[in-house]
Amino acid sequence: MEHLYGRGLLDETWRAVWHAVPREPFIPRQVWRQGLLTCEPVTTEAERLALIHSDEPVVLQVDDGKPDEAGIATSSNSQPSMVARMLRLLLVEDGQRVLEIGTASGYVAALLSRRLGDALVHSIEIDAGLAHHAVAVLRAAGYRPNLACGDGAEGWPDQAPFDRVISTCALRHIPYPLVRQLGAGGVLVAPMDRDFWSGAVVQLTSGGQGTASGRFRGEASYMPMRSHRPPAPAPVDRASARSIRTSVDPYQLLTLGFALYAGARLPGVRMVHAEQETGVQVWLQDRHGSAATASTGGEAYEYGTRDLWQEVERVYGEYAALGSPPAEDLGLSVGPHGERVWVHHPERVIGPLTFAR
Numbered sequence: 493m494e495h496l497y498g499r500g501l502l503d504e505t506w507r508a509v510w511h512a513v514p515r516e517p518f519i520p521r522q523v524w525r526q527g528l529l530t531c532e533p534v535t536t537e538a539e540r541l542a543l544i545h546s547d548e549p550v551v552l553q554v555d556d557g558k559p560d561e562a563g564i565a566t567s568s569n570s571q572p573s574m575v576a577r578m579l580r581l582l583l584v585e586d587g588q589r590v591l592e593i594g595t596a597s598g599y600v601a602a603l604l605s606r607r608l609g610d611a612l613v614h615s616i617e618i619d620a621g622l623a624h625h626a627v628a629v630l631r632a633a634g635y636r637p638n639l640a641c642g643d644g645a646e647g648w649p650d651q652a653p654f655d656r657v658i659s660t661c662a663l664r665h666i667p668y669p670l671v672r673q674l675g676a677g678g679v680l681v682a683p684m685d686r687d688f689w690s691g692a693v694v695q696l697t698s699g700g701q702g703t704a705s706g707r708f709r710g711e712a713s714y715m716p717m718r719s720h721r722p723p724a725p726a727p728v729d730r731a732s733a734r735s736i737r738t739s740v741d742p743y744q745l746l747t748l749g750f751a752l753y754a755g756a757r758l759p760g761v762r763m764v765h766a767e768q769e770t771g772v773q774v775w776l777q778d779r780h781g782s783a784a785t786a787s788t789g790g791e792a793y794e795y796g797t798r799d800l801w802q803e804v805e806r807v808y809g810e811y812a813a814l815g816s817p818p819a820e821d822l823g824l825s826v827g828p829h830g831e832r833v834w835v836h837h838p839e840r841v842i843g844p845l846t847f848a849r
Contacts, residue, residue, distance in 0.1 A: 501573060501576035501577050501580055502576050502580070503580075505607070506576070506579060506580070506607070509603055509606045509607045510576070510603070512606055513599070513602050513603050513606050513633075515544055515545075515569065515572065515599060516541070516544050516545075517629060517632065517633055518569065518597040518598050518599040518602065518629050518633070519540075519544050519550055519552070519569060519597060520552060520597075520625060521540075522534075523540060523543065523550050523551060523552060524550075524551035524554055524563075524565065525543055525548070525550075525551065526548075526549055526551055526565055526568070530563035530564060531551050531554050531563045531564070531565050532563075547571055547572050547573050548571055549568045549569065549570050549571045549574075550568060550569040551565045551567070551568045552567045552568055552569060552596060552597055552622065553565070553566050553567035553568075553619070553621075553622065554566060556619070556718075557619065557621050557622075565715055566619075566715060566718075567594075567596050567619065567622055567715065568596065568715060569596060569597045569599055570600075570660060570714065574712065575599075575600060575603075577693070577710070578658060578660075578681055578683075578693065579600075579603065579604075579658075581679075581681045581693065581695045581709055582656050582658050582679060582681045583656075583679050584604070584607065584608065584655075584656055585655075586608070587608075587612070588608065588612065588655035588656055589612050589614070589651075589653075589654050589655050589656070590604050590608065590612060590613050590614065590654060590655065590656040590657070590658065591614045591615070591616070591647065591648055591651070591652075591654040591656070591657045591658070591670075591673065592604065592613070592614065592615040592616070592657075592658050592659075592660065593615075593616055593644035593645075593647075593657070593658070593659040593660065593661060593670070593682075593717075594615075594616070594617060594618075594644060594659060594660035594661040594717070595615040595616065595617035595622065595623060595626045595639060596617065596622055596626070596660060597622075597625070597626065597629070598615075598625070598626035598627075598629050598630045598635075600615075600658070600660055601613055601615040601626065601630060601635070601637045601639070602630060602633055602635050602637075604637070605630075605635040605636075605637045606635070610635060610636045610637045610638075611638075613637035613638065614637065614638040614639075614640070614648055614651055614654070615637055615638070615639055615640075616639075616640045616641075616642055616643075616644045616647075616648060617639070617640075617641055617644075618641070618642065618643055618644060618717075618718055619641075620641055623639065623640075623641040626639065627639055638651065643718075643719065644659070644661070644667075644717065645667040645669065645670075645717060645719055645720075646667070646669050647667070647669040647670050647672075647673045648673070649669065649673060652672075652673035653673055653674065653675035653678070654673055654674060654675065654678060655674075655675055655678045655679075656678060656679050656680075656681075657670050657673070657674055657678070657679075657680040657681070657682075658680075658681050658682070659680075659681070659682035659683065659717075660683075660714070661683075661714055661715055661716060661717040661720075662682075662683045662684060662685035662691065662712070662713075662714035662715060662716045662717065662720070663682050663683070663684050663685070663716070663717055663720055664684070664685060664686065664687075664716065664717075664720040664722070665684075665720070665831055666680070666682065666684075666694075666696070666704075666824070666826045666831065668702075668826065668828070671696075671698065671702060671703070671704045671826050671827075672702050674698040674704060675698060676698055676699070676700035677697065677698060677700075678697070678698045679695065679696070679697055679698075680694075680695075680696040680697075680698070680704060680706075681693065681694070681695050681696075682694055682696075683712035683713075683714040684712075685714065685716050685720070685722075686751070686752070686755045687722070687755055687759070687760060687761060687762045687763075688751050688752075688754045688755035688758060688761055688762065688763050689745075689746070689751040689755075689762075689763040689764065689765070690711075690748055690751035690752055690755060691711060691712050691713045691714065692708045692709075692710065692711060692712060692748055692751075692752060692819060693708065693709045693710055693711075693712045694706060694707070694708050694709065694823075694824050695707060695708075695709050696824065696826065702827060702828050703825070703826065703827040703828075704825070704826050704827075705823065705824065705825040705826070705838050706823055706824065707820055707821075707822065707823040707824075708748070708752060708819045708820060708822050708823060708824070709819075709820065710748070710819065710820070711748055711819075722762070723779075725762070725777050725779070725781075726777075726779060726780055726781035727781055728777065728781050728782075728783045728795050728796065729781060729795060729796055730795060732795050732796055733793050733794070733795050734793065734794050734795075735791050735792070735793055736791070736792050736793070736794060736801060736802070737791065737792070738786050738791065738792040738801065738805065739805060740786075740804075740805050740808050741771070741788055741789075742765070742771070742772055742773065742774040742786045742787065742788060743771050743772050743788055744808065745763070745765075745774060745804070745808065746765060746772065746774075747816075747818075747819075748818075748819040749811075749816065749817050749818045749819045749821070749822065750808065750811050750816070751763070752819055752822045752833060753807070753810075753811045753814075753817075753822065753833075753835065753842060754804065754807050754808070754811070755833070756833035756842035756843070756844070757807045757810070757842060757843075757844060757845045758803060758804070758807060758844070758845055759844050760778055760779045761776055761777070761778050761800065761803075761804075762776070762777055762778075763775065763776045768787065768788065770787075770788055770789055771787065771788020771789060772787070772788055773785060773786070773787040773788075774786055774787075776800050776801070776804060777800075778796075778798060778800065780796070780797075780798075781795075781796050782794075782795060782796030782797055782798035782800050783795040783796060783800060784800035784801035784804070785801075786801060803845060806845070807845060814835065817835055817836070821835060821836055822834065822835050822842075823835075823838065825838050
């Protein structure tokens with residue numbers, strides 16, 4: 493608990509809730525630890541308890557409940573400090589109605605029920621097996637929030653409006669039904685997994701009339717909502733590789749502020765990176781098979797019809813000219829006509845980059 497208190501993530505009210513709702517009863521017997529690429533089964537009770545009482549996520553499910561050799565995490569009980577940060581950002585107050593997207597273990601629903609009372613808490617889980625588990629453990633712990641098995645992207649229209657909405661799965665975009673189901677002045681907190689490298693928490697406030705706007709609030713790493721998983725990338729024609737000189741160390745691209753800015757300027761471009769002894773290597777790819785890669789101290793290479801590395805360098809120059817604003821200076825507005833990322837204030841929208849071909 494000290495890692496939560498020392499960082500100011502829990503106020504006195506939430507501290508009391510946290511002490512009253514231990515994590516362990518919500519965790520099933522079979523769990524996994526997240527590895528670098530895949531998950532590792534936890535095989536002893538001592539390891540299981542050590543993981544539960546650590547500030548780490550506990551993977552509850554791999555491969556959508558049908559484990560195969562992939563071992564990809566598809567549901568987890570999130571890192572406690574991240575749960576605390578999300579709940580702090582939710583700004584919940586007595587008497588408010590809350591909708592949670594992604595019940596998973598039922599732990600967050602229990603925390604909210606302890607804080608607000610069962611009747612005010614609504615939680616949706618898409619996976620039938622996890623939903624069944626959550627019902628059982630919540631009842632055993634003495635909590636009976638409103639639970640449903642369904643697609644959280646649709647919200648819970650029959651129970652709307654809500655004062656607060658929290659997603660415990662990452663979103664590629666904010667599902668518009670969630671904005672419409674948020675009452676005026678209500679708050680929505682969600683992790684986002686945007687294309688360009690960035691996992692970030694966004695905190696939006698409803699302006700009424702189906703609109704919401706707010707700032708990004710730091711990094712986050714969550715598993716994506718099932719319907720928001722990124723599509724498989726198009727194959728890259730590696731025979732089209734061409735070497736170019738680079739003026740930007742790829743390490744400079746690895747800030748959340750730049751990732752959010754570049755994601756708005758270069759929609760549909762994904763970026764991943766790998767650590768190396770001499771720095772980092774980044775890989776960029778668009779939806780049509782154009783790609784680029786660059787390493788610290790090395791050359792850059794482009795593939796396909798698009799000058800993707802040159803585009804990224806141009807966008808980085810723009811970002812630096814703005815003073816390299818941190819992530820908290822960027823925000824998101826959502827309305828009936830889609831989403832807009834902005835810098836400093838909602839009127840300063842970051843639009844897609846266009847090139848004369």
